[in-house]
Amino acid sequence: MLRIHNSLSGAKEVFEPIEPGKVRIYVCGMTVYDYCHLGHARALVVFDAIVRYLRWLGYEVVYVRNITDIDDKIIKRAAENGESLSDLTSRFIAAMHEDCAALGVGPPDHEPRATESLQSMIELIGQLIERGHAYAADNGDVYFSVASFADYGKLSGRRLEDLRAGSRIEPDEAKSDPADFVLWKAAKEGEPAWPSPWGDGRPGWHIECSAMSRDLLGEHFDIHGGGLDLQFPHHENEIAQSECASGKKFVNYWIHNGHVRVGDEKMAKSLGNFYTVRDVLAEHPAEVVRLFLLSSHYRSPLSYTFAALDEAKGSLERLYNALRDLDGDCSSPDRQSEYSERFRAAMDDDFNTREALAVLFELAREVNRHREAGEAEQARNKAGELRELGSILGLLEQSPEDFMKGSFSAEERAAIEDLIEQRQQARKDRNFAEADRIRDQLHERGIALEDTPHGTKWRKEQ
Numbered sequence: 001m002l003r004i005h006n007s008l009s010g011a012k013e014v015f016e017p018i019e020p021g022k023v024r025i026y027v028c029g030m031t032v033y034d035y036c037h038l039g040h041a042r043a044l045v046v047f048d049a050i051v052r053y054l055r056w057l058g059y060e061v062v063y064v065r066n067i068t069d070i071d072d073k074i075i076k077r078a079a080e081n082g083e084s085l086s087d088l089t090s091r092f093i094a095a096m097h098e099d100c101a102a103l104g105v106g107p108p109d110h111e112p113r114a115t116e117s118l119q120s121m122i123e124l125i126g127q128l129i130e131r132g133h134a135y136a137a138d139n140g141d142v143y144f145s146v147a148s149f150a151d152y153g154k155l156s157g158r159r160l161e162d163l164r165a166g167s168r169i170e171p172d173e174a175k176s177d178p179a180d181f182v183l184w185k186a187a188k189e190g191e192p193a194w195p196s197p198w199g200d201g202r203p204g205w206h207i208e209c210s211a212m213s214r215d216l217l218g219e220h221f222d223i224h225g226g227g228l229d230l231q232f233p234h235h236e237n238e239i240a241q242s243e244c245a246s247g248k249k250f251v252n253y254w255i256h257n258g259h260v261r262v263g264d265e266k267m268a269k270s271l272g273n274f275y276t277v278r279d280v281l282a283e284h285p286a287e288v289v290r291l292f293l294l295s296s297h298y299r300s301p302l303s304y305t306f307a308a309l310d311e312a313k314g315s316l317e318r319l320y321n322a323l324r325d326l327d328g329d330c331s332s333p334d335r336q337s338e339y340s341e342r343f344r345a346a347m348d349d350d351f352n353t354r355e356a357l358a359v360l361f362e363l364a365r366e367v368n369r370h371r372e373a374g375e376a377e378q379a380r381n382k383a384g385e386l387r388e389l390g391s392i393l394g395l396l397e398q399s400p401e402d403f404m405k406g407s408f409s410a411e412e413r414a415a416i417e418d419l420i421e422q423r424q425q426a427r428k429d430r431n432f433a434e435a436d437r438i439r440d441q442l443h444e445r446g447i448a449l450e451d452t453p454h455g456t457k458w459r460k461e462q
């Protein structure tokens, strides 16, 4: 039985989908004005693993992850770069898709863009005004009236009085209550604008997710996810907008993933302490980064250190090492085994990937035990199970050989293959001393050779 920690109740709850056998899930995606950093990668990988697991359980999942392609930061960056908004956002959407592909993050079923959903947002704002939850100010802005929604604060536990005390009305704002938030911003000189019943302008950030989720998943759906920093105000405001427009509950389960930290700080663009996904992937194989991101529970903070990445690499090498030579012949994994059950129990406990990984390491040891005992069939069977369970986390998707070779640069690989060729030639010439010398030289570099009827294979030594 799957249990999910629901941020709305603050408790672990048994998961019951609205429609039996189906799960509708929405996750807030990227604001595309720069490269994704490791904090973004964590959210992408965590929700990818959650969706993979729900599908493995047999649910038919509809997964929506939006793209915010209009907002203050995008407008500012495009102006700084002297490029058009669409040139900037297309560039970073393409980069985000490359990062996702590299990390094994599958595409969502729908990936709506804010600028392509303006009509739905305008309709939703119109309904909120009609129902008395929003008002158009004299300057052309439209605001949500927080005081009109009695449940405001139910997700983040904040109280309206405290919010009022903590906010102020900026000179360019025309709201009547400091706690109110903007739904539509009147056009400003030099900024992009679209027509609306309240004059030219552009949408506020929060309204886009309420509109796009309603278009693609309906007024009431199962799971809404995002990073912890989105809980307030973004998700609180989404609830206010959606529930006031529909008169119904918006989302049953709210899932928030923790931050990636560097030292004592959250990794964030605004703090300038971030590592981009592409920088990290230039140094480490993608599955190593993925294993690192899943190595702690998704709700806990995760500290990025070089040592943690190295540890993840060692762990993944252990798993691949167990699959070595058994690959391609592990088609009938045992789904009923103790390991599969424990893996499932870990994932059923609020997607505890840390525990699930621990089961994979035990399973790898079991494969090695069978191998050493000469029990080839059991070894293959368990290796198949290891591969299947690994794939639920998006791991062990390569051949062990490719993975092991992947930790060498292309240049190193070429040099190794060159030496292997020289050794072949020495053997052909019956110069066994030279052949052994080359083997020893490779051994010193951590390369093990294996002579097979199909030629010499090499791998990284453990």
Ligand SMILES: [Zn+2]
Pocket: 027, 028, 029, 209, 234
């Ligand atoms: Zn959102």
